[in-house]
Amino acid sequence: MRFRNLCFLALALLVAYVAIMTVAELPPYGRPDNPVHNQVAERYIDGALTETGALNMVTAIVLDYRAYDTMFETIVLFTATLAVVITLKTGKGGGREQ
Amino acid sequence: MLALVLALSSGAVGGLLVAVLPAARSRLRNLVVLFFTVGGILGSWQVARLVWAGERLRLAGQLGGLSFSLEPDPLGVIFGLIASTLWLFTVVYSFGYMAGKAHQRPYYSFLLLAFSVTLGVAFSGNLVALYLFYELLTLTTYPLVIQERSEEALRAGTKYLLYNLAGAAVLLLAIVLTAVWGGRLDFAGGPILAGGFKIGLNWLLFLFTVGFGVKAALMPLHRWLPAAMVAPTPVSALLHAVAVVYAGVYGLLRVVYSVFGTGLLAELGVGALLPWVAAGTILAGIIVALRQDELKRRLAYQTISHLSYILLGAITLHPWGLAGAVLQMIGYAVLKTAFFFCVGLIAEQTGVTRVSRMGGVGRVLPKTMAAFAVTTMGMIGMLPLGTFWGKYYLLQGSVAGGKWPLAVVLVVSGFLNAVCFIPVVVKAFRAERTPSPAPEEGGVRVALMLAPTLLLVVIGLGMGLFPGLVWPGVQAVVDWFF
Amino acid sequence: MPYTALDYWNLVLLLILVATALAMYFIKDLLHAVIVFGAYSVTMALVWLQMNSPDLAITEAAAGIGMTVLMMAVIFRTTRREE
Amino acid sequence: MRDFILKRAAALILPFIFVYGIYVILHGAVSPGGSFAGGIIVGLSFVAFATIYGIEKGKAKLPEQVLVWTESYGTLWYGLMGMVGLGRGVPFLANKLAGVDLGTPGTLASGGLIPLIGLGVGIRVASTIVTLFFTMMEEES
Amino acid sequence: MNELWPRLLVNYPYLAAAILFVIGTFTVLTHPNLFKKLLGINIMESAIFLTFVASGNIRGGVAPIRATANAEAVYINPLPSALMLTGIVVSVSVTAFALALIVRLYRVYGTTDLRRIVVRRKEVTGDDGFAQG
Amino acid sequence: MTALLRANLPVLVVIAPLFIAFILTPLARRIRLVETLAFLATVLGLGAAGHLATVVFARRGSPFIYQLGGWPPPWGIELVAGNLGVIFALVVTGVSVPVVLFARGNLTAEVGDTGRVTRFYVLYLLLVGALAGMAVTNDLFNIYVLVEVVTLSCCGLVSARRHPRAAEAAFTYLILATLGSAFVLGGIGLIYMLTGHLNMGFAGQELGRVWPDYPHTVLLAVSFVIIGFGVKAAVFPLHVWLPDAHATAPSPASAILSGLAVKGYLLCLLKFLYGVFGGVLLRELAVHRILTLLGVAGIIAGSLLALTQEELKRRLAYSTVAQVGYLVLGGGLLNATGLTGALFYLASHAVIKATLFLAAGAIQAATGKSRIRELAGVGRKMPLTMAAFTIGSCGLIGLPLFFGFIGKWYLLVGSLEAGMILPVVAILAGSVLCAAYLLPVIRTAYFRPAPAVAWRDPGRPQKLALLLLATAVVVLGVRPGPFLELARKAAAELMAFV
Incomplete structure (x- = not known):
């Protein structure tokens, strides 16, 4: 159980890393010239x-x-x-x- | 065309009919079985006649972009004739052998189904059809292997299935590769891959050899065959000495002559290796057979050995070799079936299944043992029997094909066959001890078993004395491919 | 880009969100966890009000707080509260 | 018995909650909120009633059969509204194209089919919520 | 690195959403209690809703409800809000169903803890329950 | 009237089962009527799908585009009934008819009283409608909503079984599937943030233009989508929920879950990968390699796990994991042949797995046995059921002239065209393993001595359902031509994006 939790933790950290890189890359928040507008x-x-x-x-x-x-x-x-x-x-x- | 349909459907229709007939009506069932077997034989003879007359029979269908065709050529016709003719003998023998035994209905039902499927293998005109019938052959003969329903039979059946299905899977891969590289799958119109040399062809040949080699019981892949000897004797005789294993051998002949072609095969490294695999199997098979005490197992290993004769002849890539292979196919099939029938007779009447207990059997069962002795000579390849001519052409072919050590292997193998079986015959006639149960020669049941056996022996002798009877068929095959 | 007051206000709300989410993992008493989830929903509704989506805010208030929390509370009348 | 005050207060407040829910549903096209939020509010007013007065009384107010009907036919209503325009050769779920009068923007009847659909969805959501709670509350009895 | 921080600070709602998402996922996957798993699912989903809604927002914009007062207003993108309205209803539905299942499980096993359920499975259902897998 | 129907065909396929589903609940007391209506609904769906197929055929390649509410593409929701949609709509509606026929009068033991049975039918119809919706939709968010309908109705169907294990299986399924939906929604969100579109065509175009600016985001979006749909479609390492859920569900539900629901997610995955991300991006991120590897792992591991199962339905469930591997593998080959194979295999597996599960359900209902070794003699006492099972097994093993063969053939050719030998080996090994885990069932059923108990074939509707499915396996195996043509066109449609 403990080992599994550690595995999940490592996985979550990996996801977090990619997520942070993505966050930095996304169109800036609240600009009117973002792709969605x-x-x-x-x-x-x-x-x-x-x-x-x-x-x-x-x-x-x-x-x-x-x-x-x-x-x-x-x-x-x-x-x-x-x-x-x-x-x-x-x-x-x-x-x-x- | 009608003949082709008749030949192919006769067994299947009969099999399904038997399956729905009530189990109690055994006489009616036997009549039905006989009727449909004869129908199949008539059909296949008609097919043979037409093919030899130069007609082109073709049944083709589309299977989602894959053509699927039945188109007998001389080689297929030979195989079809061997199978269908021997089927009749086996069916009659079975009436005697199976009388009073359990599970008769599935037995006859699947026997007839397997008849159709075997003819399908023989008459298939492209690789897809061949693959289909090859796979179906495994599945339809499986219930025959486990006929006894004992634990041992079930284990043997599982082994049989796994070996053959794995082989078929490898074969499928080889066929896909052929389709991708060759662009077509039909046998008609010359070797499929003759177009040019490719790097992967060696691998392709290897895959084909493994795929068909499983059924042809090439040496490392042979283990299912001795195990399958738990089946009733007629099944062993027909399927595991002739039909099923010949399907593999036939497939390999197809690979050599219809897929690769002699020209391409001569260039391939694996192609050069194949004769030695065959030679190794010949020797190893018979040597292992020497050490078996159980008669059916001994015969099984001998089958393994003899099948490779045919392969050997085919891979010499010489017309004489091919002629020898085809002759061997015919002669061996007749005599081996008779051989198994003898063993079955002995076991049924005296309960003897082992070599070590054969003493005195010759005295109680003189006719059976005489037949046994004659077939033994056939296995060795002595003159008055059909197998002699096969062996003769094989020897000639190997020497002419420039592989004279193979001829030596053949001679040595003949000698080993003699060592293997002559002492058994001698012991059966000379030793004193009488086996315990009283034999019952003379009843209808035994007559049904003995008659086909003796008739087969006579046919074998006839082929030896008048080889011209079968020669036109052999000639047609050789002309077809060379 | 300089933060405005709105941004700081937003940041605080988001921090509360993260804190409550973490708290939900660790709180042993399930009823307390559900109450914290209610707080989480309220904060979420506020965030959405900040982000100019009043429709969402109302729906979240009704669905997240009213519905989910009440449902869970109803469930606790039958099941055990403790983890 | 159990809380007199609560029951009194509920009697006072719940009708207002109910009416507010209806208001939110109907003003979906005009103001924030909409059929879902409104439906949930309406539904929760019944749930609160059932919680305070006991599930039996709640069931007496909204029998199971009524719930089943509103649930099923509320969803069907949506589809039927979508088929309004089919006869005129316009696609499924068309509104203005189907030739419905859009009304004066800003008034309650504006938006063509929108309020009608919204009403259906609202009732449907409300009945769903009541069903969910009733089913779960039955557990304890 | 000096690229990263300013961008992260600009996109702080997304960052918060990412953190919430990770927390939610972690809860779902590792927490033994069924309720907590359910809460984790809710956190995950709301994190995604947050991302959506934040992407449609404009600093200084106004809510997408046409008011006659200021015709010049910059309306934010109404589409994400509309989508997430659907999303919220879906998540409520899932929650309701999961709660119902929890109740039924509780009825069978008398607990909402996955570890204890595994222990009690055998005695309740009479066989060793789920095989490996 | 016909013109009206014809003009609205794509949406009709979806709403025909749904509309009837809405009126069923109040009719719970009259269970015969409910059953008839449910059957009628699936037949209507099949009719609509068949009609749609002829219309799309007649249009010669240009898909039937339907704008809901009359709003043009980037604004409204668009249904695109191309060959891909048609093939899946046909499969869904085609399989749903015999399954609902099988359920007729047969659910009380597994589900309960009439109210529950009625709700079971409603859930079933909702599932069918939503799957048909997946076939034709061309909108990202619509896919998410449909996925949720499918998820909830699937879990509902699983939990409809009155068995302690059903709730547990349903809960695991629900939690993991919702996790998957969350991932899918995340993927959709990221795509929307980069492109501003929800229509697949527009989003795909825009993404193809802007993706070099957002490498990480695209990677995250792709992995979200793959993980999300992977969990839901039980792609190998994410399959943990499947065996429990599919083995404990009531038999008709198992058939539809294994046969169709899983395929719906795979179809959506294909639509995302090919229609939105496009071939360039897939190659750039090596997604196709990952898919192939996942497929190979799935085939081998699923088959091996199936081999170790003792219960028939669990064995079949693990077999589904393996068969999903084939489809994923075909999707990852990135060539028309492989995709043709995958789409054809999708159809054949849907039919075959439905046959197998229904036969298993019939056996379980008649004998009360679920373990394989207790099934001795079933073949003789329930000849029709076991015959259907045998035919289905032959199809799944991939014998020629059965439905499964052509798909496998095209997958093999496709892998060789892609120059990969590993998938080839896996496909062949999968066939052999498939034989190894299905043939013992048949052997036990036919060749082991039967106990002296009176087991019977199920009732008439059940027999008819099994007969229909088994006939389909054989007929479509012998004459796969038109269907294969459809699959080929559908594959060409997907390959147009590469």
Whole structure:
């Protein structure tokens, strides 16, 4: 157990090193000229009002531009409910399992 | 075309039919088995006739970019004829041998299936088809090996499977390499790789040798064969002396003449090494056989030795060598089957399975022992028998191919064969002690076993006295490749 | 780039996040760990408010604090709290 | 018996929490928050009710069958909303393209299908949360 | 090195996220208690959410809700926020399911500690449970 | 009406099972209706996928692009039903039909009362829909959401089994799979930060332009994606959860988990590696070598581990680890032949593993035995079940004329084209080992004396399901032509990025 923990620790340190190098390399935080602020984001910002009628751009994206994702998101929630029920309601006989 | 389909499907249909027949109806089953075996024989004779007449039979299919074809040529036809003809004898012998034994239904069912598969090996027109039937042959004969269902049989079966499946895997690799380098896989149209020399060809030949060598029981890969002798005697006779091992030998002949071609093979280092592997196997096999007390094991090691005769002939790369190989294939198959039948008869009637207890058997079973004696002479390669001619051409071929030490090996091996079996015959006729159970020569059961044995011996003698009977077939093979 | 007050405020929040995350590993009492997780969620919601994502902040507050922590607390009524 | 004050306070506060949740759901297109946050708030108001007044009363308020229905048909509702435009030859989940009136931005009815979808999702999330808690709370009994 | 530090200081939210991620992963993989594993998963996920959201932020920007008051405002990128909204719901779902499983495990084994579960597996399920693997 | 359906085919494949799933829960009392509806849903999905295939064939190479909500690519979510999508959609829907047929009237013993069975079906349909979604989606974040649906429904299916070990297996699975999702999401985040796009095509283009500026980030993103999907798809050293989960799940669930769910993640991995990162980057970072090595290790280790298992379902589960190795290996060869082989093998393994697991489930249900050496005589008492198992085994071993062979052949040729001998050896050794761990089962079932107990073949729907799958193994093995053509086109589609 101890040896395994040490192994994981070493692995985590390795990951941390790469992560730090990556962090140093990533586009600087909070700049308006970063790659993410491209034409995609611009259209969401400028077009949300006219194209979807929502003031809140996040809602516009969630429920209109990327509504398909949100459909699956509700499905995830639905799945989780089903899974919880199927896990906990083991049927007749209370907590007994066969 | 119809003949080809008939030859191939007859066994499979019969096998499936037997599998669904009720176990109790043994007489009906025997009739069905006989009917479909004869059907297969008729089909294969018809195929042979057509091929010798120069017709081109071809059944081809596409398997996802891989062509898959059945196209018998003279060599395949010879193998097919040997297998199908001997199958009939074996089936009749089995009616006697298996009578009253357990698990008859799977036995006949798989025997017929293996018949189809063996003919498939013989008639396959490209490497993919050959690989398919080669692999199927392993799987269909496995239940026959474990026919006894004893622990020993199951162990032997596992060994059989592992050796052969591993061999098939190596073979698959070799085939893939051939496909990548040669661009095609069909046998028709000359050697596949004749186009040019490549560095890896030595390795390819090595892989092919290992792949087919497992079934052909080349010496370091032979260990499954003695183990598989736990099977019932007809199975040992047919499959492990003829059909299965010939599939390997046949594959090697294919590799030499259809995949590489004699020209290319002569340039390869491994190709030059092969005759010596074969020669080593010949000698080692028979020497090991000398030390076996159990009769079937002795025969098994002798099989290993004799299979390499055929290889030896093929690898001399000389027309006479090839002729000798084909002649040996025919003659040896007939006599070895008869040999095993004799051993089976002896064991069934007197319970003797060991050389050391053979004394006096000749007195109680004179006909069987006479057949035994004749086949022994055949194994040595004496004149009035078919194997003589094979050996003669092998000797000629090795000398003509410039490898005269091989001829010496052949002669020595003949001598060792004599040492191996003549004393057994002498002991059987001369020693006093009588084996305990009373023999029952004369019943229908024994007649069913004895008749095919004697008939085979007669055929062997006939081939020795009138070699012209088989010569046209041999000639066709030699003409085909040279 | 000089830090503004907002950045320092952010830094403090992030440090709290790291500290609570570490604390969660070491705390023995599971209920306490869950409470710390609640603190972690609140801090996260604040961070997101700082990062101009009020939608996320509200959702995190509802989901992370309300839902997850409450669920875990409900679970502790049946299972053992101690590690 | 167990905490009178708590029950009184809950009776006062919970309706407001509930209404606030509905408000968040409905104003998803206008202000921060949205159907998920709102749904969770609505759901948690019921959960709090069930925790304080006992799970039996909670179940009496929201029978299992209702939960099952809202759960399933809430998700279906989303898909049906997505199919509004299909008849007009526009793709699945289209909003403006489907010819829905977007309304006046800034008002509650703005955004075409967005509030409708949002309402469905909100109810669905709420019922999910209630189901989850009820299922887990049943454990102890 | 003198390149590294200024860049790290600029990207401090990412750095924090990386640290959180490592802590979370470590917790998931090494902590024997099932609850702590679950908390670790949550930490991991929120670390990634943090990365996403930070990448969409702009210093001095405003929240992506169009207000009539200042038409000149620099709105931040709304996409990461929208995505992470989904992410949070997913993580809540996973948490709920994992809690349900923990309850069921507790019902069977009477503990939430992996080490003890391994010990009790044999006596509860009647066989030696999971083979090596 | 037909025009309407035709115009919406790509999304129809996805939502047909989902929509029916949504209405099932309230119908729990009428279990027959639920079963029929579930069957209908999968048949609908198969019909849609088949229709989609003909449409895509008719378009001669240009994929069927579907913009959800009418939003054009960089903004909205785009579904691309190319050959790759079609092949996977066909596999998913095709395998799901017999599996749901097998489950009919057969789940009470393993799952429980009607409410649980209904929820099992709902989870099953959600899984199928989400997998079909994976086939056609072309959006990074959409993949993440789909992956989560698949993960949760898979874990739900595992925990549906009423067995103490099921919860434990499901928990391990859930935790590790969520760890994997977190890694995947991290990878997506890094890609998004560098490119600003979530559409795969745009992100791939942009990444191909900017990656020299961010070497570490790209490396981290690649490793996140590989680790993430590797955990979920049970690529060898990360496979620890798989045997427990697949062996304890109810049999239909095992079939679908081993046959399809794992493949869905692999498909996503391929989409990421080829579609987003692209061949140049893969070569630059030597990712393809790593994949090949992982594949080789997986084949050998998985097979050897399978060999040591005594329980039939566990043996099959470890076999899945080995077979995943083939697919990863094929993905790492970076040539069209290898990819063709991998995609074909993906399909064949889906069908074959479903056959094997269903047969194993039928055997377990009828005999109550799970260990291999207790199965003596099953072959004679349950002829159809065992015949299906035998056919499936032949396919998995890779005999010619069975479904598995062509895929292996192309993988072999592909490895040789890539000039690597190690994968070749591993593939062949894998075949032999596969024979070594499957044939003893068949031997015991057929050739050992049977005890005097009345075991029977399962009921009619179960028989029909086994028959369908076994027939598919044989028919597609004898006539792989059209399917192979599809796989080849799909591989060409992926290779277009290299």
